[in-house]
Amino acid sequence: MVKQSIITVKDLVKNYGDFNAVKGISFEVYESEIFGLLGPNGAGKTTTLEIIETLREKTSGEIIVDGFNIDTDAASIKKRIGVQLQAAGYYPNLNLSELIELFSGLYGIDRSPLEMLEKVALTDKAKAKYKDLSGGQKQRFSIATTLINNPRIVFLDEPTTGLDPQARRNLWDLIREIRDQGTTVVLTTHYMDEAEVLCDRVAFVDGGNIIGVDTPDAFIDKLVASGFERPKQVKLANLEDVFINMTGKEWRAE
Numbered sequence: 631m632v633k634q635s636i637i638t639v640k641d642l643v644k645n646y647g648d649f650n651a652v653k654g655i656s657f658e659v660y661e662s663e664i665f666g667l668l669g670p671n672g673a674g675k676t677t678t679l680e681i682i683e684t685l686r687e688k689t690s691g692e693i694i695v696d697g698f699n700i701d702t703d704a705a706s707i708k709k710r711i712g713v714q715l716q717a718a719g720y721y722p723n724l725n726l727s728e729l730i731e732l733f734s735g736l737y738g739i740d741r742s743p744l745e746m747l748e749k750v751a752l753t754d755k756a757k758a759k760y761k762d763l764s765g766g767q768k769q770r771f772s773i774a775t776t777l778i779n780n781p782r783i784v785f786l787d788e789p790t791t792g793l794d795p796q797a798r799r800n801l802w803d804l805i806r807e808i809r810d811q812g813t814t815v816v817l818t819t820h821y822m823d824e825a826e827v828l829c830d831r832v833a834f835v836d837g838g839n840i841i842g843v844d845t846p847d848a849f850i851d852k853l854v855a856s857g858f859e860r861p862k863q864v865k866l867a868n869l870e871d872v873f874i875n876m877t878g879k880e881w882r883a884e
């Protein structure tokens with residue numbers, strides 16, 4: 631099957647004053663894939679995401695999102711994407727249900743809060759305030775808010791940072807469900823195990839450059855074919871497997 635590109639980034643440059651944070655990167659994201667931007671702190675991942683999300687100005691380069699050019703059609707792009715809000719955007723006096731009603735209103739659409747909360751297993755917290763949620767619940771709620779406008783693409787910046795292993799795996803399942811329903815997912819992560827099992831393709835970003843884009847399997851196979859071997863015999867399980875095995879996979883009461 632020919633892959634259809636939903637995001638095309640060409641020669642993207644971002645300077646902050648005289649600091650060249652993104653140095654002319656080009657890549658494509660395909661429709662209905664989970665695409666990961668990986669790289670060390672300060673590599674330029676968030677800058678790149680926020681430019682594509684129309685939240686930050688680029689210095690130069692071309693970006694097409696779902697057929698719309700960011701220079702001429704940013705408003706059409708905004709309507710087609712879902713972006714996680716910073717926590718500060720969640721008015722403290724409203725409960726989750728009311729927050730979803732508020733955001734739906736801002737989009738000018740009518741979404742049932744319970745239906746949205748159901749997607750992220752938070753119906754029992756409908757009357758709770760955002761600040762009273764656990765870390766995993768906060769992440770799930772913020773993902774629910776990205777889905778309100780039925781977006782073609784959702785952007786998730788480090789969605790699992792700070793979560794325990796169960797919450798992380800549950801969030802992976804949620805992200806896969808979003809992809810399986812036809813929504814493209816672009817995320818950043820520092821966890822390579824996460825990228826390996828979750829992402830269909832990954833781009834490595836380093837010092838403002840993209841140094842490779844491929845499937846996790848292809849990257850690993852290429853490295854192994856080049857003669858790389860781990861210094862130590864790899865065990866058939868790791869400590870996280872032990873943890874999950876001892877404490878169970880189910881949703882936590884949190």
Ligand SMILES: Nc1ncnc2c1ncn2[C@@H]1O[C@H](COP(=O)(O)OP(=O)(O)OP(=O)(O)O)[C@@H](O)[C@H]1O
Nearest residue numbers: 646647649651669670671672673674675676677678
């Ligand atoms: N508003 C800004 N003004 C000046 N420099 C900035 C600004 N935002 C980011 N930078 C710089 O640009 C570089 C890229 O930052 P960015 O946040 O995009 O990196 P990142 O890959 O997302 O890092 P992390 O993994 O730490 O989130 C960093 O050196 C950062 O200090």
